[in-house]
Amino acid sequence: MAGESMYKVIVADDEPFMLEGWRTMIDWQGCGYELCGTATDGEEALELIGTVNPDLVVTDIQMPVLDGLDLIRTMREELKYDSQIVIVTGYSEFGYAQQAIRYRVNEYVLKPLVPEEIHELLRSMIVPLDLQRQEMEQLYAGEQFAAAELLDTPAEVNGTLEETDLEKMTSHAKQMLSFMEAGDVKGITHAIDEMLEEMQTLRSGLSLAQSIVLYIHGELLRKYRVLGEDSMLLQEQAWHQTERWITGDLKELFVRITETFASAGQSDPGSGGLVTEAVQYLKQHYRSKIKLQQLANHIHVNAAYLGQQFKREMGVSFSEYVHRLRIEEARRLLRRTNMKISDIAFELGYHDAEYFTEKFKALTGELPSLYKNNSQG
Structure with missing residues (x-):
């Protein structure tokens, strides 16, 4: 209970x-x-x-x-x-x-x-929820009112926010993510300093900064879940304790995350960015017939080198990764539509329904027809 x-x-x-x-x-x-x-x-x-x-x-x-x-x-x-x-x-x-x-x-x-x-x-999410609960308890008790007020995210950010401020902060968020993923410590240090400075000068600066940090947190959770071996980085209280950002807690966290990305790419400088770009491209084009050479040409790199780095970083070959993307989408289509299995195979770039069935079973452990029946009752 x-x-x-x-x-x-x-x-x-x-x-x-x-x-x-x-x-x-x-x-x-x-x-x-x-x-x-x-x-x-x-x-x-x-x-x-x-x-x-x-x-x-x-x-x-x-x-x-x-x-x-x-x-x-x-x-x-x-x-x-x-x-x-x-x-x-x-x-x-x-x-x-x-x-x-x-x-x-x-x-x-x-x-x-x-x-x-x-x-x-x-x-x-238990951390921000706990903090919010503590804040409300403090507010109701009349204690540490200033801290509770600082932690509040005023609704006026939505009503009075200028589009130019929103665009600027959106740009900040995306730029900071790019610096983190590139392992650029100097870049992220400058960007976080700039954000914290604007947080103190803009009328809705604190609310905007909180929203940016939530957005970056969500992006990192979606894309990486675990950053290298240091999975605790995405669960730290520094993401949410805004009253301590000015003392450097948030900056330190962002630098540590950036260093994690940097150290992950040290074994082969520059390959991480290539593989990330390759993955993004594949997620958009996996439905079409796509060859490693075609992808390598798109991102201007040698095909053999890209294939080697892709397998090293992703743990599976280029072609196997494409199959996984397709079969994951096939599972969604089988659950959510009434499309025929042969049509799904064709939609996902398989011109042979039997081959599609073979790959589906290899990756999921069951036939597409059984998966569809079990998913849709």
Whole structure:
């Protein structure tokens, strides 16, 4: 039975199979949460939010009546809710950077659900939830009011924020991610100094800085989950304790993450960027027939060298990685559509349905037909 210390969650998604997955595949209580209800559209979710007053809202982007972004905008701008927010999307590339920053989205996950990843994300969110709870307790007790006020994320960031400020901060966020991934310590040091300086000069600077940090945190969680062997970097309190950012905690954390990327690429300087670029390209083009030579030409590098570095960094060959991307998409299509298996094979670049079936079974352990029947009941 969930105790009072459990954090309350609601989930909004218009797909019955997704909602069932959230109900049955996720060990909410084991991670410290209580699932208090589910909704199939944004309006239902708003009603549920008013009843439950959840600590965490998990919402799909695409829903009827009121979609996920409209739901979040209403929560933040009109209802002034400070709940933590996780976005769920079926897109391989998250194209909502400005909205994520504007509406203070905490994290986001990609479909299909991978329980281990969701559990890791839920555990990582306990830190900001604990801090928010402590802040409210301090506020109600009338103690350390200044600290509680500093930790607050005022809703006016949404109402009074200039588009130029939002664009500037979005640019900051993406630039800082680039510096981190490139292992550029000098670049990230300068960028974080610049952000902290603007945080103190802009009227909504603190709220913007908090939103940028949440966005960067979400990006790193989605793309890496574990940074090298130092998995604790994404769970540190420095992500959320804004009153200590000025003393250098956030800067130190960002530098450590950047150094982790730098050390990961030391065995072969420059190869990490190539492999990252290759992976991004493959995620966009895996449906078409693509050869290693074609990819190597695209990123201007020797094909044999790229193939060697790709396998070393990714743990699988170039062709095997393409198969994995295709089969993952096949699983989604089998679950969510009524497409024929032969059509799915053709859609994903397989011109032989038997070969597709063979690869599907090799990677998932079952035939596509059985997977479809089991997934759709």
